[in-house]
Amino acid sequence: MTARVSLIDDADESGRSTATLLASLAARLGVLHTVSGGQAVGSITAGIAALGREVSATAEGARLRRAIQTGRPAINGEAIWRTLRIGELATSQPPSPVLDQLRNDVALLLADDLQETLELLPIPPEMTGVRGEQTGDTPAEFLDFVVGYWALSREVVQAIEALAAPTLPPAGAIGQIAPPEPRSPLLR
Amino acid sequence: MKISNDPAGDGPGGSFNEFLRLQTEFQARLLEETVSYLRRLQAAAAPSSPGTVVRPAGDEIVEGAGAPGERIELRLEIENRQRVHCMVTPLLSALVSADGVQWSPELELSMPSLLVAPGDVPVLALGVQLPSQLPAGTYRGTLTLQGFRGSALPVAITVGELPVEAKPPEQAQEPEQPQEPAA
Numbered sequence: 001m002t003a004r005v006s007l008i009d010d011a012d013e014s015g016r017s018t019a020t021l022l023a024s025l026a027a028r029l030g031v032l033h034t035v036s037g038g039q040a041v042g043s044i045t046a047g048i049a050a051l052g053r054e055v056s057a058t059a060e061g062a063r064l065r066r067a068i069q070t071g072r073p074a075i076n077g078e079a080i081w082r083t084l085r086i087g088e089l090a091t092s093q094p095p096s097p098v099l100d101q102l103r104n105d106v107a108l109l110l111a112d113d114l115q116e117t118l119e120l121l122p123i124p125p126e127m128t129g130v131r132g133e134q135t136g137d138t139p140a141e142f143l144d145f146v147v148g149y150w151a152l153s154r155e156v157v158q159a160i161e162a163l164a165a166p167t168l169p170p171a172g173a174i175g176q177i178a179p180p181e182p183r184s185p186l187l188r
Numbered sequence: 189m190k191i192s193n194d195p196a197g198d199g200p201g202g203s204f205n206e207f208l209r210l211q212t213e214f215q216a217r218l219l220e221e222t223v224s225y226l227r228r229l230q231a232a233a234a235p236s237s238p239g240t241v242v243r244p245a246g247d248e249i250v251e252g253a254g255a256p257g258e259r260i261e262l263r264l265e266i267e268n269r270q271r272v273h274c275m276v277t278p279l280l281s282a283l284v285s286a287d288g289v290q291w292s293p294e295l296e297l298s299m300p301s302l303l304v305a306p307g308d309v310p311v312l313a314l315g316v317q318l319p320s321q322l323p324a325g326t327y328r329g330t331l332t333l334q335g336f337r338g339s340a341l342p343v344a345i346t347v348g349e350l351p352v353e354a355k356p357p358e359q360a361q362e363p364e365q366p367q368e369p370a371a
Contacts, residue, residue, distance in 0.1 A: 002263040002264065002265050003245070003249065003263070003341065004267065005243065005244050005264065005265070005266055006242070006266075006267045006269050007240050007267065007268045007274050007276070007336070009238070009240070010337060013238050014238065015238060015270070016240065016270045016271060017271045017272060018271070018272060020238050024237050030235075043230075043234075055279065057281065057332075058280060059280050059292040059294070062282065063294075092223050093227060094230050094231030094234060097237045100238070102275075103240075103335070104237055106273065106303070107272035110272070126236040127235065128231055128235070151334065154301075155301055159275055159301065159303070162302075162303040
């Protein structure tokens with residue numbers, strides 16, 4: 001028997017639609033004018049580390065984490081992370097939901113009502129509110145960040161390949177380039 | 189007030205050190221709480237990124253069965269009820285049998301992520317290779333759809349006994365010979 005699940009909107013949010021995703025993207029870009037570079041980078045780093053903590057609980061993530069943990073990269077990475085206080089920077093900022101943002105941006109690229117929705121801008125964005133306040137104070141560790149970066153990068157690659165897949169020409173295809181245009185005195 | 193020169197704590201130095209220690213601890217805690225408060229405030233004021241919730245159809249378990257060395261397939265139907273496309277990335281947790289054997293399976297996927305259009309119901313076929321040395325039993329764990337809320341689904345993989353003809357020659361032909369105890 002095949003198990004079945006449904007992907008639905010969160011009841012506490014306005015849901016994923018072209019309008020809400022576009023408003024979210026516009027708001028993210030707008031916020032960049034009001035926060036420092038350190039805050040933006042710290043928040044993204046914290047978000048990647050939070051993703052890494054989640055993925056580290058799976059078999060594949062844990063295997064990758066153990067492998068890195070037992071080698072020189074972990075020692076050197078921890079030293080850089082601690083000495084340059086990257087962990088403090090990340091831990092002091094709220095984690096950015098990097099995976100949701102990536103998926104929402106991919107969904108916008110495939111939306112069939114994007115042009116009409118762009119004409120509706122500015123659309124007021126929804127704030128994170130109480131959900132944001134509930135983000136824990138778990139310190140962002142170097143290994144969390146590495147595993148999260150791996151998971152996010154893999155998702156980026158897969159997303160771009162999935163976007164290209166419907167119109168991707170086969171590798172090794174042989175075609176005919178267009179012949180040169182005839183010479184004409186009008187084109188001089 | 190009694191003041192002694194005892195460095196253990198009664199002297200003026202000791203009292204002052206204790207005062208400094210308490211002050212430092214207080215300031216550090218104050219800073220920590222302030223940063224935490226500002227962090228929560230920033231998080232609450234940040235623009236929301238609408239997410240996805242996974243809702244199982246019932247109390248179903250993602251199940252599979254096979255013999256050691258075989259490749260099995262776990263199947264999961266995913267219905268996208270949202271109004272836009274959704275990326276789905278399945279991940280398996282470590283699986284544990286009732287005998288306490290832990291197994292870290294690896295999913296065989298040509299595409300680790302799947303792009304599901306609104307209204308579509310694709311079937312996600314997750315190939316899992318059962319190691320040839322895996323003891324028989326039922327291994328339980330969870331299948332997670334990465335990044336979704338409430339996404340852990342129970343998984344049960346039943347591993348049967350290896351058929352006699354499929355066993356390695358030394359095991360199949362000479363089962364009576366006792367094993368040498370490990371040194």
